[in-house]
Amino acid sequence: RSNGKLDRFVVIGGGISGLTSAFYLKKEAELRGREAHITVVDPSERIGGKINTLRKEGFVIEKGPDSFLARKTPIIDLAFDLGIGNELTGTNPAAKKTYIVHRGKLHPMPPGLVLGVPTEIMPFAKTGLLSWGGKARAMLDFVLPASKAEGDESLGSFLSRRVGPEVMERIAEPLLAGIYAGDLNKLSLQATFPQFREAERRHGSLIRGTRANRGKGTAAPAAPGRLPKRAQGSMFLTFQNGLATMLEALTEALAGCDSRFGCKAVAFRKNEPGEADGPEAAPYDVLLSNGEILPADGVVITAPAFDAADLLEPHLPVDALRSIDYVSVANVVMAFDKAAIGIDFDGSGFLVPRSEGMTITACTWTSAKWLHSSPSDKVLLRCYVGRAGDEEVVDLPDGALTDAVRRDIKSVLGITAEPLFTEITRLHRSMPQYPVGHLEATARLRAQLRAEMPGVWIAGAAFEGVGLPDCIRQGKDAAAIVYDAVEG
Ligand code: FAD
16 A cells, blocks of 8 residues: 555446546556555446447457547557557558448449538539539538637538538438437537537638648557558558457456446445545445445546436536437348358448438448458448437337348348348447537536546546547546546
8 A cells, every 4th residue: 555545446337438547547546656446337247338349250240339530549549558559450441432322322422521521622513412502502611701609509500501401411411420320400519520610710611621621630640650550541440359359458457456347336425524434434435236335535437428417416416417318329230141242342331311211321331341350251231220310210129120221221232132140239328419518518517526526527428529539538537637636
């Protein structure tokens, strides 16, 4: 025991945010020459939260997230901190194209689109995805004055104001659906794509601003040489044996820490100084569903907003947490014999706008996009269902869901072959929807935590970015913030 004291931490949630927090809390203790006891609590029996890799019959199947943006470095730093940086891999360079369904047919996404914003005019002018009126409306972005309004607005209102409803509905929404599965008219611009507003503000035009920023940081910037060759230059990265590689490495690195999997944090007690005494007395007690009480000097809460709200409600106003809706989604993975399919996939997959009226929202040609994912004589497709306003589909019985997905695959790709196997994953209330004003609301909540519950912090997908690198950054920051408070 350094300083004669053991610092006790409870991390609520064993997803990537919580595990990262625990990992960096351990590192912080080493750096500060202190001794920490860290316990990770999660009601699931399985580590990793949304991350869920299935290795089966030579396939690497991601049932949750499948990759991350290479330009966001906290995850790459974590990979190297964990000693698994050499397992990073990039997408197949021959499968760069993405398609969008329009009137039932696949159209390649015009080159130069950055998050749905055109930056090259000729391919945009030629695309069959939009009407002439829709293209002309998008070009008005060059002349429309920038809004002078301060503060947040919805992503939908911003995009329809700048590039018009057609680009928004046929291109931007299906593209962004993969990240939020959301209703763009409800999502916060500031909390999702602040660079869009910044482009308008600085360049007077979303297209001009996006063009000016184009190329800045698409592939991993910091020391790309440290990445293995197969990962260099790729916009997306993953691990060649799946994202679970990170969970396995974290489990190993957290040896010596405690965990309570299969056990929920059900309440949270704040002990006023002098209120609790005895050798175990701590500023906080975390009560678990198994009846156990964990005394804590510091607590990192990484549970989804609705669970975090239940825990914090007795202590603080939690409207910031309650106002974050979650959308349910599912994915259906199907494996085929390549010979039975007869398609040479030349891209990474396709997106389906709402107006097409299909069940699926997108389909990734996983075996083409990620060469490590499948044996070379097999094809792996991952189809997505569920988005804001269309969530009932997630709970269709397995047979009905598979039939609906196969109908769509048949109509778009002509595939009628029987899958070798099908894996269905339902993720209820899994995609947080940052409401307009989210950043301010989060900042207010955190300021209250700092003032009234020092040593307690909230982090994770509900707050500052849903992507894995954003969750990792938040988990790492949380470790330093909480340790600073504990150390005083
Ligand atoms: P979670 O993984 O949700 O972990 C929170 C944990 O808290 C859960 O395990 C839960 O059981 C636990 N918990 C809840 N209540 C309690 C309680 N009372 N006590 C203790 N524990 C509790 N991101 C990317 O970067 N790339 C992708 O390709 C990508 N694809 C995605 C695909 C899907 C289908 C989904 C749903 C998300 C995807 N994301 C992707 C986003 C990313 O996966 C998540 O944002 C991230 O994994 C969330 O991590 P987290 O630790 O913050 O939350």
